[in-house]
Amino acid sequence: xxxxxxxxxxxxxxxxxxxxxxxxxxxxxxxxxxxxxxxxxxxxxxxxxxxxxxxxxxxxxxxxxxxxxxxxxxxxxxxxxxxxxxxxxxxxxxxxxxxxxxxxxxxxxxxxxxx
Amino acid sequence: xxxxxxxxxxxxxxxxxxxxxxxxxxxxxxxxxxxxxxxxxxxxxxxxxxxxxxxxxxxxxxxxxxxxxxxxxxxxxxxxxxxxxxxxxxxxxxxxxxxxxxxxxxxxxxxxxx
Numbered sequence: 001x002x003x004x005x006x007x008x009x010x011x012x013x014x015x016x017x018x019x020x021x022x023x024x025x026x027x028x029x030x031x032x033x034x035x036x037x038x039x040x041x042x043x044x045x046x047x048x049x050x051x052x053x054x055x056x057x058x059x060x061x062x063x064x065x066x067x068x069x070x071x072x073x074x075x076x077x078x079x080x081x082x083x084x085x086x087x088x089x090x091x092x093x094x095x096x097x098x099x100x101x102x103x104x105x106x107x108x109x110x111x112x113x114x115x
Numbered sequence: 116x117x118x119x120x121x122x123x124x125x126x127x128x129x130x131x132x133x134x135x136x137x138x139x140x141x142x143x144x145x146x147x148x149x150x151x152x153x154x155x156x157x158x159x160x161x162x163x164x165x166x167x168x169x170x171x172x173x174x175x176x177x178x179x180x181x182x183x184x185x186x187x188x189x190x191x192x193x194x195x196x197x198x199x200x201x202x203x204x205x206x207x208x209x210x211x212x213x214x215x216x217x218x219x220x221x222x223x224x225x226x227x228x229x
Binding site: 033035041042043044045048056088090102103104105106107108109 | 147149151157158159160161164203205207215216217218219220221222
């Protein structure tokens with residue numbers, strides 16, 4: 001079974017631009033969560049999508065948004081990029097049943113550098 | 116108080132020794148606990164999950180959970196240089212309405228010295 005894939009793997013943008021990152025979950029997984037990882041803050045939860053609906057959201061500004069398609073693929077968008085948005089963006093997929101045992105599997109990440 | 120706390124390390128152990136990694140969490144209703152290993156420049160990979168009080172063993176790894184003390188640990192026996200990585204503790208809390216909240220610690224860096 002193929003793992004979680006993310007595209008692109010690396011991205012360089014300048015301040016003020018916007019960026020869209022893509023995540024394809026493991027086949028059969030309906031939940032996709034997005035995280036931002038920086039050396040100082042660790043892994044911080046951005047949001048989770050399940051069946052095309054955002055059902056959980058972290059404490060990030062509205063510049064960070066996402067969506068999920070009917071095939072469970074998800075995109076994350078960051079508008080008006082700031083230098084502090086430079087980070088590794090990880091997505092993780094799971095079945096999303098939210099009962100009992102629920103394990104997330106991470107993709108390889110997209111490393112974003114904002115200049 | 117952070118929701119999930121880990122000592123950032125680095126924790127240095129000699130090859131062949133037991134490495135003990137600790138994690139405390141603040142939400143008493145948390146239900147699932149995970150240990151991830153993350154090599155530098157790579158994404159986290161799941162090592163162990165534990166849901167019930169007690170010990171769970173998988174090869175050289177043992178996860179220990181004590182819900183009363185809100186404490187979860189990971190023991191690595193016969194540590195190898197290839198175990199050198201950052202270990203992330205994750206706590207999963209199921210909320211009303213079918214939602215779940217996953218909170219990660221900032222990780223403990225483990226160095227296994229040959």
